[in-house]
Amino acid sequence: MTNEAVLLDLDGTLTDPRTGIVRCIRHALERLDRPSPPDEALAACIGPPLRGTFGALLATADGALIERAMALYRERFAETGLYENEVYAGVPAMLAALGGPGRRLFVATSKPTVFAERIVRHFALDHHLAGVYGPELDGRLDDKRQLLAHLLAKEGLAPDAVVMVGDRAVDITAAHANGVRAIGVLWGYGSRDELQAAGAHALCATPRDLPAMVARVLAPAAR
Numbered sequence: 001m002t003n004e005a006v007l008l009d010l011d012g013t014l015t016d017p018r019t020g021i022v023r024c025i026r027h028a029l030e031r032l033d034r035p036s037p038p039d040e041a042l043a044a045c046i047g048p049p050l051r052g053t054f055g056a057l058l059a060t061a062d063g064a065l066i067e068r069a070m071a072l073y074r075e076r077f078a079e080t081g082l083y084e085n086e087v088y089a090g091v092p093a094m095l096a097a098l099g100g101p102g103r104r105l106f107v108a109t110s111k112p113t114v115f116a117e118r119i120v121r122h123f124a125l126d127h128h129l130a131g132v133y134g135p136e137l138d139g140r141l142d143d144k145r146q147l148l149a150h151l152l153a154k155e156g157l158a159p160d161a162v163v164m165v166g167d168r169a170v171d172i173t174a175a176h177a178n179g180v181r182a183i184g185v186l187w188g189y190g191s192r193d194e195l196q197a198a199g200a201h202a203l204c205a206t207p208r209d210l211p212a213m214v215a216r217v218l219a220p221a222a223r
Contacts, residue, residue: 003102003104003156003157003158003161004102004103004104004161004162004218005103005104005105005106005130005155005157005161005162005163006098006103006104006105006106006162006163006165006214007106007107007108007148007151007162007163007164007165007175007180008105008106008107008108008165008166009047009107009108009109009110009164009165009166009167009168009171009188010107010109010111010116010119010120010134011046011047011109011110011111011188011189012046012047012166012167012168012185012188012189012190013088013165013166013167013171013185013188014087014088014091014095014107014120014125015085015086015087015088015091015119015123016085016086016087016088016188017046017084017085018043018046019084019085020077020080020081020082020083020084020085021042021043021045021046021077021081022039022042022043023076023080023081023084024073024074024076024077024081025042025045025053025054025057025073026042027072027073027075027076028054028069028070028072028073028076029057029058029069031072032058032065032068032069032072034057034058037057043189044189045057046168046188046189047110047166047167047168047170047171047188047189047190048110048168048170049110049135049142049143049144049170050070050073050110051066051070051139051142054066054069054070054073057069074137077115078115082115082118082119082122083122085119085123087123087125088187088207089207090206090207090208091125091207092124092125092128093207093208094207094208094210094211095125095128095129096128097211098128098210098211098214099128104130104131104155105128105129105130106129106130106131106132106133106151106155107120107129107131107132107133107134108133108134108144108147108148108151108164108174109132109133109134110134110135110142110144110147110170111134111135112134112135112136112137113132113133113134113135113136114137115134116132116134117132120132130155131151131155133147133150133151134147135147144170144171144173144174145173145174145177145178147174148164148174148175148177148178148180149177149178152178152180159178159179159180160179161218162180162181163175163180163181163182163183163214163217163218164180164181164182164183165182165183165185165204165210165214166182166183166184166185166188166190167184167185167186167187167188167189167190167195168188168189168190168194168195169190169194169195169197169198171184172184172195172198172199172200173198173199176198176199181201181217181218181222182198182199182200182201183200183201183202183203183204183210183213183214183217184196184198184200184202184203184204185203185204185207185210186203186204186205187205187206187207201217202216202217
């Protein structure tokens with residue numbers, strides 16, 4: 001039996017978190033009395049670690065200010081923003097088709113584990129998954145390259161039997177850093193150009209197409 005694994009990003013890959021994330025970023029900026037960009041600009045922040053996003057939005061490297069913004073974001077997100085979210089059409093069937101004997105599915109997200117676990121349970125996606133991996137609230141494993149390295153080591157996965165699936169360049173570069181193949185999905189927040197420039201091995205247009213694409217990428221001849 002093989003020991004294949006599919007690592008799936010959460011935001012922009014399994015669920016569309018735009019409403020909650022945009023409103024929570026705006027809440028933090030307003031509480032700090034800072035100007036807030038338009039919704040489209042805030043939506044473009046979905047995917048990469050939030051500390052870097054606030055550093056850019058606040059034009060600061062002040063760790064204390066960034067942590068204050070994080071706390072304000074989370075005070076709304078933990079109660080409301082978490083659920084201002086929806087599963088992309090076709091994702092439950094996609095997950096059912098992706099799993100099977102000899103292959104496990106994991107979430108690998110830049111969202112803190114404590115929130116990611118609540119989201120996958122809320123949307124009844126958890127029964128498809130062997131585990132959910134994300135950073136700690138204090139920022140440990142914020143770097144997705146380190147997160148994937150941690151996941152691979154903890155689960156005893158061989159990189160050549162693993163594929164990372166995500167919608168942003170950070171997913172693709174993290175996969176490359178760990179010797180893992182990567183598929184970019186086009187229904188999320190990253191563009192085709194972004195994913196190609198990051199070095200995605202393949203691009204997928206719809207959730208329905210992903211299981212067959214994963215099978216091709218993980219086939220021994222493709223490794």
